[in-house]
Amino acid sequence: MGTRWLDEREDRAWRGYRRMRRLLDLELARQLTQDAGLSEPDYDVLSDLSETPRGRLRLSELADRMLWSRSRLSHHLTRMQQRGLVTREECADDARGSVVVLTTAGRQAIESAAPGHVAAVRRHLIDLLTPAEVDALGALSHRVVDHLADPDLRATRPQPEA
Amino acid sequence: MGTRWLDEREDRAWRGYRRMRRLLDLELARQLTQDAGLSEPDYDVLSDLSETPRGRLRLSELADRMLWSRSRLSHHLTRMQQRGLVTREECADDARGSVVVLTTAGRQAIESAAPGHVAAVRRHLIDLLTPAEVDALGALSHRVVDHLADPDLRATRPQPEA
DNA sequence: GCGAATTGGTTGACATGTCATCCAATCTAG
DNA sequence: CTAGATTGGATGACATGTCAACCAATTCGC
Structure with missing residues (x-):
């Protein structure tokens, strides 16, 4: 069966989408680091955490929301932890688990970064x-x-069928 | 001046866009590696090259089209070169420059990867x-x-004004 | 209960991307 | 012409992301 290639309008949409993606990413990342010293992944972690009642979330829960692998999140958290933005606490229900907690500095970082980011x-x-x-x-x-x-x-x- | 936060519909669009981005990326990358042994960046390089008459492009020209830094492209090309997908040639007009050239294997790779990718x-x-x-x-x-x-x-x- | 399978998370090795720096070739002004 | 600035590209150090392996705690079947 021959391939159904993209017609002109589909191609325009697909190329446009990818270019938009890339340029938007570059610009938003630039703005964030410049104005708030955060990367986009940093911002996303802090943002998701800050949307929970007390700024705490199980690591796996956070990973699922972000569509990140646990491994990626774990690595990223150790880096953010070293910068004082988050901490890890042991989980009461499940001794294997760990809870990611927003620090005061982390809360402050996201709150001061958010307006500029949303504006962008x-x-x-x-x-x-x-x-x-x-x-x-x-x-x-x-x-x-x-x-x-x-x-x-x-x-x-x-x-x-299942 | 207070921040103009995103209203419900704007937020829905923005979150949807980002989730779509991520899931689409994951799926397309998965499909490409599985079916063709290429990463998305590999595919993009080969694709842009194959769209030129003889599969050759100045490095900087290619970088501009792809919205990549020259550095990133240079690193990526050395890797692709080691896999035999592209080669570098000296540039006739400008002895500093280098020309990226699609190899036969590279041409074959993109041609056999394209149908599956477009289908996805x-x-x-x-x-x-x-x-x-x-x-x-x-x-x-x-x-x-x-x-x-x-x-x-x-x-x-x-x-x-300028 | 208890051994086997599963899950939550970490880790190390490696692939990829970024940034600053460097070098040689080209361009520009005098 | 030629000194200085600019450009094209490569490179090394480092940040980030992926993948497979691992460990300990939990759950499942019996």
């Missing part, structure tokens, strides 16, 4: 879109996410 | 979107790219 996200993305485009992006991305999260739908051909 | 892009993204959404994504991403590429527009406040 607005300036370089959100505020450039019409309301309809914002909704379209929301709808389309969630559809893609749901699809990728469902192992059955992800396969090339229909899967045998 | 379709399956996990393009074919999940309505034609209107494809166009919207194309339009919006190009707008963002143009904005980020223009140093004047990128700044927080209006720049002084």
Whole structure:
């Protein structure tokens, strides 16, 4: 069977998406390090932590939310720990587990970084879109996410029933 | 001045975009390594090279197209060179320069990887979107790219006239 | 209970990316 | 022409990410 290549409009969307991705990343990373001394991964960790009631989360729970491997998170946390942004505590329920805890410095870092970061996200993305485009992006991305999260739908051909 | 945080729909779009990014990356990388033994960066290098008439491009020209630093590209090329996918040749016009050349093996690699890769892009993204959404994504991403590429527009406040 | 399988997390080796520096070739101004 | 600035690219040191192996605590089957 011949390959269905991308037609002109599909190609335009795909190339545009990848270029946008890359440029947006570069700019947001630049802004973050310059204004707050944080990398994007740092920001994401702190941000997810700060959204929980007391700034604490099981390592695996945090990894799942971020779509990171436990290994990656563990490595990253040791680095952030050395900079005083987070600490690890032992887990009461499960002696294997560890709980990641936002330090005061970490809380401060994310709180002072957030306004500038959000402003950059607005300036370089959100505020450039019409309301309809914002909704379209929301709808389309969630559809893609749901699809990728469902192992059955992800396969090339229909899967045998469970 | 208070921060203009993202409202619910903007937040939904922004989070969705980032999750989509991540999951799509993971899946496409998985598919590429598994089916073709290439990483996404490998694929991009080969792809850009193969789009030129004779599979040759100045290193800096390639770096610019890919939005990579020359350093990154240079490192990556030495690795790809060791695997026999590309070679470097001296540049006739400019003795400092070097020309990146697609080898036969490199050409073969991209040609055999492309169909599966495009199919994955379709399956996990393009074919999940309505034609209107494809166009919207194309339009919006190009707008963002143009904005980020223009140093004047990128700044927080209006720049002084040139 | 108890041994086997599983899970949560860490670690080390290695691949990849970034940053600053360096060198040689080119360009520019006088 | 030629000294100084700039450019194209390579390189080494270091930060980050991945993968496989590992260890200890938990869970599962019986």
